[in-house]
Amino acid sequence: MPIESGDYILLVVEGRREKRFLVRVKQGESFHTHKGYINFDDIIGKEFGSVTKTNTGARVLLLRPTTYDVMEKLSRATQIIYPKDAGFMIIKAGIMPGAKVLEAGTGSGSMTIALSRAVGPEGKVYSYEKDERFYEVAKRNIERFSLGNVELRLKDIKEGVDEKDLDAAFLDLPEPWDVTEIVKKAIKPGSPVIVFVPSFEQVKKTVVQMRKTGFGLVEVNEILIRGIESDEERTRPSTRMIGHTGFIISGRRLLEQE
Amino acid sequence: MPIESGDYILLVVEGRREKRFLVRVKQGESFHTHKGYINFDDIIGKEFGSVTKTNTGARVLLLRPTTYDVMEKLSRATQIIYPKDAGFMIIKAGIMPGAKVLEAGTGSGSMTIALSRAVGPEGKVYSYEKDERFYEVAKRNIERFSLGNVELRLKDIKEGVDEKDLDAAFLDLPEPWDVTEIVKKAIKPGSPVIVFVPSFEQVKKTVVQMRKTGFGLVEVNEILIRGIESDEERTRPSTRMIGHTGFIISGRRLLEQE
Amino acid sequence: MPIESGDYILLVVEGRREKRFLVRVKQGESFHTHKGYINFDDIIGKEFGSVTKTNTGARVLLLRPTTYDVMEKLSRATQIIYPKDAGFMIIKAGIMPGAKVLEAGTGSGSMTIALSRAVGPEGKVYSYEKDERFYEVAKRNIERFSLGNVELRLKDIKEGVDEKDLDAAFLDLPEPWDVTEIVKKAIKPGSPVIVFVPSFEQVKKTVVQMRKTGFGLVEVNEILIRGIESDEERTRPSTRMIGHTGFIISGRRLLEQE
Amino acid sequence: MPIESGDYILLVVEGRREKRFLVRVKQGESFHTHKGYINFDDIIGKEFGSVTKTNTGARVLLLRPTTYDVMEKLSRATQIIYPKDAGFMIIKAGIMPGAKVLEAGTGSGSMTIALSRAVGPEGKVYSYEKDERFYEVAKRNIERFSLGNVELRLKDIKEGVDEKDLDAAFLDLPEPWDVTEIVKKAIKPGSPVIVFVPSFEQVKKTVVQMRKTGFGLVEVNEILIRGIESDEERTRPSTRMIGHTGFIISGRRLLEQE
Known part of the structure; x- marks a missing residue:
């Protein structure tokens, strides 16, 4: 199932100091982490389980929160x-x-x-x-x-x-x-x-x-x-x-x- | 809800050495514990949560198993x-x-x-x-x-x-x-x-x-x-x-x- | 230092079910374990740390108790x-x-x-x-x-x-x-x-x-x-x-x- | 035994956020904590186990470090x-x-x-x-x-x-x-x-x-x-x-x- 605007997702920034965020996806907005930001528009439509990157290249997992x-x-x-x-x-x-x-x-x-x-x-x-x-x-x-x-x-x-x-x-x-x-x-x-x-x-x-x-x-x-x-x-x-x-x-x- | 023949129940014999049994209720039969026995016919029709006694007087809880x-x-x-x-x-x-x-x-x-x-x-x-x-x-x-x-x-x-x-x-x-x-x-x-x-x-x-x-x-x-x-x-x-x-x-x- | 009669020793019978005994060594007597016995006379004079065997061949460690x-x-x-x-x-x-x-x-x-x-x-x-x-x-x-x-x-x-x-x-x-x-x-x-x-x-x-x-x-x-x-x-x-x-x-x- | 210059002492500042310091007593010097300071000259000669106060009134225990x-x-x-x-x-x-x-x-x-x-x-x-x-x-x-x-x-x-x-x-x-x-x-x-x-x-x-x-x-x-x-x-x-x-x-x- 693809990620839609309005969904709550678990956003995991990988790395030695892994960070997890529980955030709401909103069309037209972006989310800033300790390792750069992502634009929500780039992830809307992706499948849960997808992997994306911040503007600085940090790997980010897009997961459905359990x-x-x-x-x-x-x-x-x-x-x-x-x-x-x-x-x-x-x-x-x-x-x-x-x-x-x-x-x-x-x-x-x-x-x-x-x-x-x-x-x-x-x-x-x-x-x-x-x-x-x-x-x-x-x-x-x-x-x-x-x-x-x-x-x-x-x-x-x-x-x-x-x-x-x-x-x-x-x-x-x-x-x-x-x-x-x-x-x-x-x-x-x-x-x-x-x-x-x-x-x-x-x-x-x-x-x-x-x-x-x-x-x-x-x-x-x-x-x-x-x-x-x-x-x-x-x-x-x-x-x-x-x-x-x-x-x-x-x-x-x-x-x-x- | 009353206990019926065929039900599995958690049968708890209270006391210093409490014992728990997971048993199937069967019409006409009885169940023997370390502190006496009970006849299943005496408990069929009772509500879950009821308390009964063995023939030797030990308290027995009749519970639905979680x-x-x-x-x-x-x-x-x-x-x-x-x-x-x-x-x-x-x-x-x-x-x-x-x-x-x-x-x-x-x-x-x-x-x-x-x-x-x-x-x-x-x-x-x-x-x-x-x-x-x-x-x-x-x-x-x-x-x-x-x-x-x-x-x-x-x-x-x-x-x-x-x-x-x-x-x-x-x-x-x-x-x-x-x-x-x-x-x-x-x-x-x-x-x-x-x-x-x-x-x-x-x-x-x-x-x-x-x-x-x-x-x-x-x-x-x-x-x-x-x-x-x-x-x-x-x-x-x-x-x-x-x-x-x-x-x-x-x-x-x-x-x-x- | 050698084991003497009168000493308390930790006697360890090795095996899948290792057993430890705290026993006093006595000249002329023997000690029975779950895996055979040893004669104290055979261990008197041995060094602490020595390994011996019971009559049935089980390995026994002779240790000074801490x-x-x-x-x-x-x-x-x-x-x-x-x-x-x-x-x-x-x-x-x-x-x-x-x-x-x-x-x-x-x-x-x-x-x-x-x-x-x-x-x-x-x-x-x-x-x-x-x-x-x-x-x-x-x-x-x-x-x-x-x-x-x-x-x-x-x-x-x-x-x-x-x-x-x-x-x-x-x-x-x-x-x-x-x-x-x-x-x-x-x-x-x-x-x-x-x-x-x-x-x-x-x-x-x-x-x-x-x-x-x-x-x-x-x-x-x-x-x-x-x-x-x-x-x-x-x-x-x-x-x-x-x-x-x-x-x-x-x-x-x-x-x-x- | 009285505290002497040169001794290492455990200095405990009491309070909701108790703090422990391992410090060396030195004649003529003072020690600063999160709750004020003490002058070492005031504690030299006191018994271990004594209680003193910082300049701001916080209770301080003077102990021999174990x-x-x-x-x-x-x-x-x-x-x-x-x-x-x-x-x-x-x-x-x-x-x-x-x-x-x-x-x-x-x-x-x-x-x-x-x-x-x-x-x-x-x-x-x-x-x-x-x-x-x-x-x-x-x-x-x-x-x-x-x-x-x-x-x-x-x-x-x-x-x-x-x-x-x-x-x-x-x-x-x-x-x-x-x-x-x-x-x-x-x-x-x-x-x-x-x-x-x-x-x-x-x-x-x-x-x-x-x-x-x-x-x-x-x-x-x-x-x-x-x-x-x-x-x-x-x-x-x-x-x-x-x-x-x-x-x-x-x-x-x-x-x-x-």
């Missing part, structure tokens, strides 16, 4: 849920196309976009954000990168969830223990809830509260990603890595025994 | 791709509902099932396995846990791929460098290929070959998962962890410059 | 401080030959032995253990593997430390926050205290209490060790690893400002 | 052996006061200093460096921070080692496989050799060569350090960490069987 690429770019802005965490969270919750899921809080919308792309056009993401500034940022990001299946609400989830019988819930809130009861009522029995928190104090309070509220199979994991550099000469782990993003708590809503 | 649960059970048998890796691979490749993807080799079918559930009923997984024993194991697992969107082929991928214009490729082969050219022809320009290999020698040979064959954005990562134990008294990482499963190489098919 | 070897063997019994942690703790505290250090509690004496070997014959280790059973175990281990520079006391450190002007303190206690004041008085101004605890709750309480008691440069680290398997065919991290032993808190006694 | 502090400062300059690695290497080799050890190459002298402080005044470190620039840097660092027990040689270890019957060898060279035979002759039978290399290619070549040359108990480990932030409000791993420094290969010289 969920990972989008999240990586958005994550750098707000430093919350990284794609390594999102991949785990989605598979842990068993999200499939057609699923209807709850999210709170939306933040920059990075996880919302990952969920939107996982549930697909037959599915739905209901995402709650109480902070108007985050809501505006998320709205813009969701418009750009989701599949049009997101209902974004400017509302504190503590005031209640409008939906019922949802298939899963994802929480990225500072005090998730406050809303376990509300979340429980919004999802089907047996359904998973996944919580993302950065500190151990939050882990403990959330785990204890989830067990009290009637969630089972409660467990906590963290995901670490380590980059490896490899070429003809040598292969070795990268010197720097992210040491911590957050802990992922998962559990299932149980039906109380009578 | 992709993660299925993979975890199948992975233990063959020790290849773990759900932590699958989540990363799927999001890294940007797999969305409706995608048509290539897989080789199928192995036990664990990753095939994860892909099947990620692409959904509108998508398709073409999976190649040359070893007849693996093929038979995978076939059975795929019948049980996929969405009916998998074409499993008993064929060495080195002999060629029958499909074209696929959206992504996933390779779990001992010598992936042998098939980069074949894989390249099977996927659309710009599309991702994801390779899973356990050793550094394989990483290097694959990376070098991928770059030669015309893949770009080639990078290598590994995913580590660390369990955390938490209750009212104390919170600490688990004593044991899996130190290594494999390295994940990713790249994109480039269109050669004319 | 601090690491001793700790590894003792650690497996009690699962507390591992050599990877001890190495860090000793270098973090800047222990040098001749140093006089405090330890509480002794446990199995594994860390005591490491400290004994680090401070050398000119130094001294004062080690407090309140539990009589641990005291007896530690006493035996210390007699075997220390340099004769350990004063082991059967005493709860909460009741006070008899020594003053020590160069460093090492604490492996469930409630180290109870003794920060006592430890502070026992060590020289500016000297390091190193605390080993397994849980986050203990980390927090200890850190907060240390800062209150007048310790500076308080920081927390954990040390992970990952084994790598390498031979002519392939190089890869080991499948299993220890995910957690404990957290290491370090700080320095400050002199209050007047 | 081996760790010295290495951390020197390591940042050359990015080779970190204290986390040195602690492991020293305990793995079982270095005790009085030991006589070989080192090649010296680099900045960071590991040399750690070894000097581990073997003590009764011990000896023979350190080989072939590059004159490194030799000069190391010489200065060793003069400042070792115990006067280091013999530094400007010589390529490939040309031979002048000493015999040493207790251990430490190698930090790009091609350690070239010198296994030479190293073997310099150390006592049964003695450990420890090699530090950053890449997998080096690991494999070294391991294979060591086994060929007659070293036993050859194993490879890597040490990861993860910082934890803790205060009254929250406890969590630090966002950033060092993902890789190097791999540590260890083995023992065997006596060939006749």
Whole structure:
């Protein structure tokens, strides 16, 4: 499929200090990098996967952004849920196309976009954000990168969830223990809830509260990603890595025994 | 939704040594655990998420298996791709509902099932396995846990791929460098290929070959998962962890410059 | 130097399932392994570093045990401080030959032995253990593997430390926050205290209490060790690893400002 | 012990962005930090462990540098052996006061200093460096921070080692496989050799060569350090960490069987 004006593309400038840009192609405009510029008119009509050059001769890859690429770019802005965490969270919750899921809080919308792309056009993401500034940022990001299946609400989830019988819930809130009861009522029995928190104090309070509220199979994991550099000469782990993003708590809503 | 005879369920026996079983419910039969048994007739008709007890009084959770649960059970048998890796691979490749993807080799079918559930009923997984024993194991697992969107082929991928214009490729082969050219022809320009290999020698040979064959954005990562134990008294990482499963190489098919 | 009767040696039986034994050589006796036995009389008089064989032909290395070897063997019994942690703790505290250090509690004496070997014959280790059973175990281990520079006391450190002007303190206690004041008085101004605890709750309480008691440069680290398997065919991290032993808190006694 | 002119001290400026300086106290001079300056004359005569203030009121800790502090400062300059690695290497080799050890190459002298402080005044470190620039840097660092027990040689270890019957060898060279035979002759039978290399290619070549040359108990480990932030409000791993420094290969010289 050819690149059109209006498309978001991942533009990779190769080299020792490779750089990746998530940019919107616009007819008549150009894009400046650390190694020269390209004119968008020269790439409109090219296939995704094409290779072009800047005016100074640097190689540039023109790629369709994956969920990972989008999240990586958005994550750098707000430093919350990284794609390594999102991949785990989605598979842990068993999200499939057609699923209807709850999210709170939306933040920059990075996880919302990952969920939107996982549930697909037959599915739905209901995402709650109480902070108007985050809501505006998320709205813009969701418009750009989701599949049009997101209902974004400017509302504190503590005031209640409008939906019922949802298939899963994802929480990225500072005090998730406050809303376990509300979340429980919004999802089907047996359904998973996944919580993302950065500190151990939050882990403990959330785990204890989830067990009290009637969630089972409660467990906590963290995901670490380590980059490896490899070429003809040598292969070795990268010197720097992210040491911590957050802990992922998962559990299932149980039906109380009578 | 109530549990029916024939359903696969995740049966969790709670306790200090919690145990999880992936079992098929069968009318008239019973299931024996390390803490007593349950009669399937007593749980047929119950909602997923229900809690029951064994004859000796141990609490048992009745849950619908998520992709993660299925993979975890199948992975233990063959020790290849773990759900932590699958989540990363799927999001890294940007797999969305409706995608048509290539897989080789199928192995036990664990990753095939994860892909099947990620692409959904509108998508398709073409999976190649040359070893007849693996093929038979995978076939059975795929019948049980996929969405009916998998074409499993008993064929060495080195002999060629029958499909074209696929959206992504996933390779779990001992010598992936042998098939980069074949894989390249099977996927659309710009599309991702994801390779899973356990050793550094394989990483290097694959990376070098991928770059030669015309893949770009080639990078290598590994995913580590660390369990955390938490209750009212104390919170600490688990004593044991899996130190290594494999390295994940990713790249994109480039269109050669004319 | 030749092996004598009475020596402790590290006896390594090579093979796919290599096994290491820490054993005492005794004239007239033999040692049985999973791959046959050796007679001690056959190895007495051999040099350390020699290679011998069991009666069934398995290769056996005869080595002098290092601090690491001793700790590894003792650690497996009690699962507390591992050599990877001890190495860090000793270098973090800047222990040098001749140093006089405090330890509480002794446990199995594994860390005591490491400290004994680090401070050398000119130094001294004062080690407090309140539990009589641990005291007896530690006493035996210390007699075997220390340099004769350990004063082991059967005493709860909460009741006070008899020594003053020590160069460093090492604490492996469930409630180290109870003794920060006592430890502070026992060590020289500016000297390091190193605390080993397994849980986050203990980390927090200890850190907060240390800062209150007048310790500076308080920081927390954990040390992970990952084994790598390498031979002519392939190089890869080991499948299993220890995910957690404990957290290491370090700080320095400050002199209050007047 | 009071601080004197000529002493090296660790000067810690507290605050949200704590900074540590390894500086030499000089009568009549002052030291400028990001938060004001101190006059050395005001701290000469104070006890180590004292707390002072800069002219702008920032709290400053005056500490005796530990081996760790010295290495951390020197390591940042050359990015080779970190204290986390040195602690492991020293305990793995079982270095005790009085030991006589070989080192090649010296680099900045960071590991040399750690070894000097581990073997003590009764011990000896023979350190080989072939590059004159490194030799000069190391010489200065060793003069400042070792115990006067280091013999530094400007010589390529490939040309031979002048000493015999040493207790251990430490190698930090790009091609350690070239010198296994030479190293073997310099150390006592049964003695450990420890090699530090950053890449997998080096690991494999070294391991294979060591086994060929007659070293036993050859194993490879890597040490990861993860910082934890803790205060009254929250406890969590630090966002950033060092993902890789190097791999540590260890083995023992065997006596060939006749």
